[in-house]
Amino acid sequence: MRSVVSSFPSSRSLLLACLLSVSFSTSSAATQTARDASLPPVQVQRVVRPGVTVPGTPAQFNASITVRYGAARPQRILILMPGLFGGAGSLDRLARQIVLADPETGVWAVDRRSNLLESGDQLLKMNTAELSSVAKTGLTPTAPAQVAYMKDWGLDTALRDVRAAVLEAHTLAPRVYLGGHSLGGVLTGLYAAYDFGGQPGFRDVSGLVLLDGAPGITASAALTLQQYQNGFDAAVVKTAGLNTLAANPYIAADFFSPRRASQGVAQALLAARSPNTLSPGTLTSYPATNLAAALIQVQSRYAPLPFLAVTAGHASNVNELGSLPAVFAKLLVGPLLGHNAALASLLNVHAVAGPQNPAQPVGWVNDAKAITDPLNFVQNYALPTGDYTEWYFPQRLALDVLAARLNTRGTPFERLLPVIHNPQVTLPVLGISAGNGITDESDFRNYARSNHAALSVVTLPGYAHLDVTAAISDTVARQIVAWLKLHP
Numbered sequence: 001m002r003s004v005v006s007s008f009p010s011s012r013s014l015l016l017a018c019l020l021s022v023s024f025s026t027s028s029a030a031t032q033t034a035r036d037a038s039l040p041p042v043q044v045q046r047v048v049r050p051g052v053t054v055p056g057t058p059a060q061f062n063a064s065i066t067v068r069y070g071a072a073r074p075q076r077i078l079i080l081m082p083g084l085f086g087g088a089g090s091l092d093r094l095a096r097q098i099v100l101a102d103p104e105t106g107v108w109a110v111d112r113r114s115n116l117l118e119s120g121d122q123l124l125k126m127n128t129a130e131l132s133s134v135a136k137t138g139l140t141p142t143a144p145a146q147v148a149y150m151k152d153w154g155l156d157t158a159l160r161d162v163r164a165a166v167l168e169a170h171t172l173a174p175r176v177y178l179g180g181h182s183l184g185g186v187l188t189g190l191y192a193a194y195d196f197g198g199q200p201g202f203r204d205v206s207g208l209v210l211l212d213g214a215p216g217i218t219a220s221a222a223l224t225l226q227q228y229q230n231g232f233d234a235a236v237v238k239t240a241g242l243n244t245l246a247a248n249p250y251i252a253a254d255f256f257s258p259r260r261a262s263q264g265v266a267q268a269l270l271a272a273r274s275p276n277t278l279s280p281g282t283l284t285s286y287p288a289t290n291l292a293a294a295l296i297q298v299q300s301r302y303a304p305l306p307f308l309a310v311t312a313g314h315a316s317n318v319n320e321l322g323s324l325p326a327v328f329a330k331l332l333v334g335p336l337l338g339h340n341a342a343l344a345s346l347l348n349v350h351a352v353a354g355p356q357n358p359a360q361p362v363g364w365v366n367d368a369k370a371i372t373d374p375l376n377f378v379q380n381y382a383l384p385t386g387d388y389t390e391w392y393f394p395q396r397l398a399l400d401v402l403a404a405r406l407n408t409r410g411t412p413f414e415r416l417l418p419v420i421h422n423p424q425v426t427l428p429v430l431g432i433s434a435g436n437g438i439t440d441e442s443d444f445r446n447y448a449r450s451n452h453a454a455l456s457v458v459t460l461p462g463y464a465h466l467d468v469t470a471a472i473s474d475t476v477a478r479q480i481v482a483w484l485k486l487h488p
Contacts, residue, residue, distance in 0.1 A: 037373030037472045042099045044069055046088075046385040049168065051113060052160035056149045064164035065111040067092070067385045070099035074106035076175040076484060078209060079165055081110045083182025083307070085256055085393050088115070088386040091181065093376070094469040097477035105484060106173065110184075113161055114153065114250070114392040117142060118258075120382060123265050128273065134266035135293075136282040138259035141252070147392065150249035151242075155400035155417055159191050159201070166204050175488060179209025179430075181469050182307060182438070183401070189215020189447060190404055193422035200421040207428040207487050208453070209480060212468045214431060214443035215422075216406045216450065223403045225412040239402070240395045250392040261391040267294045268381035268388070275375060278361055286354030287361035292316075294378050295364055300436060300464040301350050307438050310466035311371040316363040321351040371463055372470040380470075406450060425451035428487040432476060434463035456483060 044067060051064035066079070067088040078098065082090045088109035095107035119139055123131065162178075169176045180188045188210060192202040223232075231241030240248040252258065263283060270279065271294035279293035288296065292315055296302050303309040355362045366374050381388045404417045414420065431444030441457045448455040458479050460468065468476055 037376035039093070039096050040100060042069055042096050043071070044385055046111075048116075049164065051164050052157055054149070054152050054157055056152065058149070061113055061116055061149075063113045063116060064161040064168075065113065065115060066108040066165050067095075067111065068106065068108045069095040070106040071103065072106075073172050075104040075173060076177065076206075076488075077106045077108060077169040077173040078177045078179060078480070078484065079108045079110065079162065079169060080209070080211075081162065081178075081180035081184030081187050082112075082390070083180070083184050083213065084398075085251075085261070085390050086182065086184070087111055087388055087390045089380065089383050089388045090466075091469055092380050092383060092385070093471075094477060097474040098480055101474055101477045102481040102484075105481060108165060108169065109386075110162060110165065110180075111386050112158055112390055112394075112397075114150065114394055115386065115390055117147065117392045118387070118390075119262065120265060120387045120391075121384075123262070123269060124382060124384065126266075126269075128270065131266045131270050132280040135263055135270060135280045137263075138266075139262040141258035141262075142392070144247060144249050144252075147249050148246040150392070150394050151245035151396055153249075153394040154396035155190065155404055155419075158187065158397055159194050160196070162187075162191060163196060163201070163204065170204075175206045176204070177207045177209060177484065178205045179211065180213060181211040182213040182465065183218075185210035185213025185439075186215055186218055186401065188213075189406060189422070190401070190419055192425050192427065193406065193419045193451075195418035195420050200424060202421060202425045202427050205427065207430070207484070209483075210429065210431045210444065210447075211476070212432065212434045212437040212439050212465055214439045215447045217439060217443055218401055218405070222405065222411070223413075228399065228403050228413070239399060242396075242399070245395055245399075248395055251395055251398065256393070258391040261389045264294075264389065265382050265387050268378040270294075271378040272375070272381070275364070275378075284352075286352070288355075289361055289363050291374060291378065292362045292364040294381075295374055296352060296362070298466065302352055303464075307465050309436070309464035310377060310470060311369065311436075311462065311464045312374040312377055312470075313364055313366040313370045315352065316365045317355050317357055317360050318362050319353045319356045321353050371467045371472065373472050376472070377470055406447075422451050425453055427453055428483075429453040429455050430480065430483045431455060431457045432468060432479060433457065433459045434465050434468050435459055435461040436463060437465040437468065 046067050048063050048065050051062050053062045080091050088111040091109040095109050098107050188208050194201040229242045271290040275291035276289050279288050279290045298310050300309040300311050403413045404419045407422045408414045408417050408419045433439045444457050
């Protein structure tokens with residue numbers, strides 16, 4: 001049974017290398033094979049409690065938010081952070097699988113405080129016509145001037161909000177572990193190395209779980225203080241600097257914005273309710289069913305970026321133009337990720353021109369190669385406890401992660417971003433890499449070489465980045481549970 005618990009009144013409304021953009025493309029009759037991805041029910045609570053107080057932020061947004069799965073007082077609690085642009089909903093299936101595999105383990109999925117600015121609740125209440133309208137145009141976002149206080153929602157805020165949950169978890173379970181998917185994995189490493197008023201973060205937890213996101217993968221050339229203050233260009237992305245964050249408090253770009261996020265949620269809800277109905281058709285230039293509209297840009301064959309990829313069937317009645325040119329990969333993904341595995345992945349991406357038979361829309365097929373069930377993926381995209389995305393991603397957090405890298409000792413950022421304890425980290429660490437994701441074993445080993453972590457590594461052949469938390473199989477959950485029991 002689900003319940004929502006708040007400690008104070010609130011308005012509920014995924015490397016920067018992990019641009020988990022949840023914009024969707026658009027789709028004929030989708031052929032569904034018999035694959036039951038449903039799970040038995042587990043107890044779920046959304047808890048909003050006080051987080052760190054940030055001057056200038058309205059009191060209701062100084063919040064630490066977790067969606068809690070399993071027993072209220074388990075033997076151990078694993079707190080998981082989502083990726084860039086990701087919400088707690090992106091961890092829902094994996095959290096349920098872990099609790100079902102081991103009822104003595106509780107899982108707390110994190111929503112960052114910016115999720116309180118969303119309007120996801122109103123989308124859940126909309127009828128088909130209303131959702132179609134939102135899928136076409138998106139919801140009007142809150143004006144930047146109205147949320148200028150987000151300029152202070154950086155790394156310190158995010159980590160201290162998580163720490164409030166970590167410290168509370170210690171009052172409910174003997175052991176507490178911290179982890180994350182994608183950028184959440186990067187933030188996990190930064191938490192362990194962070195100095196919380198003289199207390200190293202790694203002393204708060206019993207181990208780290210990194211899900212296709214390794215500390216250090218966002219680190220390329222070090223930011224200069226001038227870049228941090230005034231902003232800089234990174235490939236196709238203009239990153240705001242500290243001096244302009246009040247006017248640009250959240251990311252609003254062509255590839256992701258609050259408006260695009262609301263369109264994605266609306267399209268996913270349409271796909272969950274009427275998968276084979278013709279999509280409103282705004283997010284692609286060709287006709288497609290609702291399910292195809294919600295999956296084409298995230299299915300690994302078509303996903304334009306590897307951190308936006310899931311293995312969930314394939315399009316039908318589709319006219320493909322072939323692989324995207326290598327020059328595009330080098331220009332776009334190289335500067336964004338600086339990661340060879342990601343570049344190789346993009347070279348296999350196919351462009352969609354439209355339906356092969358113009359009399360029918362592009363459809364979707366759930367095939368035997370699907371690691372993630374397509375219908376289950378869209379059904380879990382928007383839930384009463386939280387949706388898949390973080391609509392208003394703070395520019396300050398993105399900037400701080402790039403500046404912090406994995407160690408700020410001796411840099412211009414040491415006092416502002418005290419990520420100074422990484423060499424002392426001695427925790428056990430589980431690194432799980434998607435075979436077709438954004439990390440490989442070397443990323444985890446490089447992290448372990450930077451400190452004294454006791455590393456265990458698992459690679460999932462054939463998995464795309466989003467499959468790690470959304471797969472039909474509970475392989476990832478069982479790997480995590482087995483590792484937790486080995487490191488009590």
